[in-house]
Amino acid sequence: MYKTKTCGELTALDAGKTVTLAGWVHRRRDHGGLIFIDLRDRFGLTQIVFNPQTAPDAHRVGSEARNEYVLQVTGQVEKRPAGQENPNLATGEIEVYVTEARILNAAKTPPFVINKNEDVDETLRLTYRYLDLRRERLQQNLALRHRVIKFMRDWLDARGFIEIETPMITASTPEGARDYLVPSRMQPGKFYALPQSPQQFKQLLMVAGYERYFQIARCMRDEDLRADRQPEFTQLDLEMAFVEQEDVLNLVEALFTDLIHALAPERKMETPWPRLTFDEAMAHYGSDKPDLRFGMRLTDVSDLAAQSQFAVFKNALAAGGQVKGIRIPSCAEYSRRELDALIDLVKSKGAKGAVTIALKADGAHSSASKHMPASEQQAYIERLDGQTGDLLLFVADSARVVAEALGALRKEMGARLKLADVNALAFAWVIDFPMFEWNADEKRWDAAHHPFTSPKPSDMPLLDSDPGAVRANSYDMVCNGYELASGSIRIHSRELQAKIFSLLKIDAARQQARFGHMLEAFEFGAPPHGGMAPGIDRFVAILCGEDNIRDVIAFPKNQQAQDLMMHAPSEVDADQLRLLHLQIAPPPAQSKI
C-alpha cells in the first residue's frame, strides 16, 4: 500500500503516530520557509507541513510540487499549535510534519480549477470528465448515488427480493421508443436491440415464479436528450407477483420514505404521500406530474363564463370546452412585453390566447375590458381570490388545451417566482391514468403506458364501446415536478392481452411475431403481477439539488448524444463493417442553396 491512513481520518487522538499518506496536491501555501500543502484523497484533506530546517530533502519536494501533483509523504501526526486549528476541516485539529516525500506523478496545469466549485463550460468538463469527477461536487453526487443504490438493494433484499440480470442485447420492440440497434455478425442482416427497459423479462420472471424481482437496470432509448433525459439511464426495475396496485404503491412509498429518512433526513417530506387521480392532477395543476411544492392551482370559471357575452368564452364553452384561470402573485405590474411573452407561452401549448386581469393599485386592468363589464371581471377576481398586486390569466379552450397551457404557465411562473421550497421533496402518486391515447396521425389508439398494462376491472365493459374512457391499473410516482417512476398491474391472461393488442391495431400475425412468447407464457400459469421502475438518475439529481442528470452520472453524453471524452459515437474500420454485413449509405444530399 502506498498509504497507511487516508487524508480524512486523522484526529488529535493520532498525535505522535508516524503515518504515510498519498494523494493529490489540493492547494499549496509556500511561505518561503515552511510550506503547507492540503493533501487530498477521496476521504478528505489533511494539512501536511514541510520544514526546511528539520527535513530539507522533503522540503525540496514540497517546493517542486504543484496543484494536482500526486504525492506520497511520511511524517508524524501532531496536534496543531494552539489557535492554529482549522474548524472547517475534519482533520483540522492536526497536521503531519513531513519527513520523507516523493512525487508519484507530476501534473500539467489542469484546464479548469479542481479545488474550487466554479461553473465551467460543460464542453470542457465533459472532455476532461476525469478531472471534473475529481471535484468535490461530483464526488459528493456520485457518493450519494452509491448510497441510494446500496440502500435500495439492502432494503429490497431484506424483504425477499432478489436481483436478477437481464440481457443487454435483445430483440427490438419498435412499438416503443426508438431502439439502439446492434448488428449481428452471426446472423447476417439481423439486429439486436439494447433494452428500453427489461419489461418483458421481468414479467417472464414472474411467470417463472420468482415473485419478487428487482434490478438496478440500465435502459437505452434513442430519443432526443433533455436535462432529465440521457440516451442511457438507470432504473430501479422491480416486479412482484400476487399483488394489486395498493401493494406496489405501499411498498415503493415505504422504500423511498425510509431512504429519505436514512440518507436525507433534513429534507421536508409530507407522509403519507398525497394521491391524485390523473383527472384531478390535470384539472388542478394542468400536468400529470405536478410540482406540489407550491399551490397556484387552476381555477374553473366555466360556470361564471357561461353568463358572459364575450365571444371567446362563449364559443369555447359552446364547443364543449372550459374556461379556467390562474392567479399569479405579485405580477400585476408586468409590462405589455412581459404579458405578451406569457401569452406566447400559452399559445405554444395550443391555446389561441389568454385574457389577463392585472390587479393594480388603481384597480383592475383587463385585456378584455371592452368585451366584459366590470361586474363580470369582479366575479372572476372573487372566484380566484385575487388580491391587489396579482395578475390573473384565463384561457378558454378544450379541457386538454386549457390544462396544458395553464400547466405550462404555472410551471414557468413557479420557477420564475421561486415559489418552490428547494428543501422540500413533494412526492405524490398519480393514479387512474387513461388506458389509451388517441393517435391522430395513425388514426388508432396507443397504449398510454405500455401494451401490457391491465385495464381497471370496472372499466372492462368500456373496452369495446369507449376505449378513451377506460382507465388503467397504472400509476406514476412524481416528485417536485418530475415523473420519477411509472408502473402498472400487468395483464396475465392471454385472452385479455390479445384483445388489448388488437385494440392497439396490432394484428394477429404481428402479435404472434412480436409477442407470441408473452402470449404463450401466459398460458403456462402466469400469476397476477405488477411493478414499477423508479428512475435513479432523476431521483438522485433531486436529492443532490442538481437540475441536470448529467451531474449525477459519471460519464454522460452531451445533448448531441456524444461522449466528448471517448469520442463516441465514432467511425469504425471497413473490416468491422464487412464482418457485420453493413454498408454505410451515402450521406443525404445537403443541397439547399
Added chain:
RNA sequence: GGGGGCGUGGUGUAGUUGGCCUAACACGCGGCCCUGUCAAGGCCGAGAACGCGGGUUCGAAACCCGUCGCUCCCGCCA
C-alpha cells in the same frame, strides 16, 4: 425538424446606445521575496486581436447576414 439563450486570455466574468478597447477584473500560470498559513501574503511578468466567414462604417468585441459549437425548451421519449 423548430424556438430561446450563450460563445471575449488557461478558467470565470466585465465591456455590447460603435470611437477613450492595440480589451479590463478576479482566479490560475511563471519568477522573486517571505517559517504558521489554510480562498496565505507582497512585488514583477507572460498570456486573448473578442467562435468562424462575410458585410455596413472613416472606425466593430459591440450593428447586419450567414455559419459552427454548447445549452434550455417544443416535437419525440409505447
